[in-house]
Amino acid sequence: MPDLLPRPVPQHVAIIMDGNGRWATARALPRVAGHREGAKAVRRIVEAAIAQGVRYLTLFAFSSENWQRPPGEVADLTFLLKHYLRSELNEMHEQGVCLKIIGERERFGPNLTGELAAAEAKTANNTRLTLVMALSYGGRADIVAAARKAIAAGMAPEALTEQNFAALLATDGIPDPDLLIRTSGELRISNFLLWQTAYSELLFTDVLWPDFGAAEFAAALDEFATRERRFGARPA
Structure with missing residues (x-):
């Protein structure tokens, strides 16, 4: 595939991958079929x-709110996560992808938690792309966890800054998103990277996640290129 820059x-x-269920419903298919197609979209x-x-x-x-879904759907999502990890890991590694996991991974049980840790370790030295998978993740929980770390470390209130607080978040070492995309036409960020997206450009598309591909991704980047980012400053 040629590089188009x-x-x-x-x-x-950052992407909120939404619309798997509606994609399946529109085709009179079970929801798990939408999740399977959504996994294919991840590779694309x-x-x-x-x-x-x-x-x-x-x-x-x-x-983190997805745990409230019916147990059968949660089981399907967990199975697909295992399948994706096992089927894609070697290719990701060959492509130079570094995998990082954020969120309460331990809620998936020791077996999957161990597989996730092994995948991170295998790809840790890759530098072409860092793929961050948010699993059992919630933005508010991330901020609360960071506050607890600051308290546990005995950090004085006057010593707390935005910079050292950000270092306590799950995304420590990862730059804040420049662009946040949400598919499926919903116009909210659903407790995702609340601190980190303070100055992200937001882009909402009606395209359902299973239909989102390279062309739609390129179009989103083209739109980003037209944005004037001021980070709160006045226009020049």
Whole structure:
């Protein structure tokens, strides 16, 4: 695939992958069929991110609120996560992808937690793309966990800054997203990277996640290139 580099290219793109269920319902298929197609879309977007020169890609794969879904659907999502990890890990490694997991991974049980840790260790030295998978993740919980770390470390209130607080978040060492994309037409960020997206450009598309591909990703980056980012400052 040729490299197509629109300017400026966002260093970090975060995506709320939404619409798997509606994709399946529109085709009179079970919801798990939508999740399977959504997993295929993940591969396409990882490849597209590499081709476009994006350095960090964060995917909201399973929110902390997703545990409230019917047990059968949670089991299907967990199975697909295992399948994706086992089937894609070697290729991700060969492509130079570094996998990082954020969220309460231990809720998936010791077996999957161990597989996730092994996958991170295997890909730790790769530098072409950092793929951050948010699993059992919630933005509010991330902020609360960081506050607890600060308290446990005995940090004085006057010593707490935005910079050292950010270092206590799950995304420590990862730059804040330049661009946040949400598929499926919903216009909210659903407790995703609340601190980190303070100055992200937001892009909402009606395309359902299973239909989101390289062309849609490139179009999102083209739109990003037209944005004037001021970070609260006045226009020049």
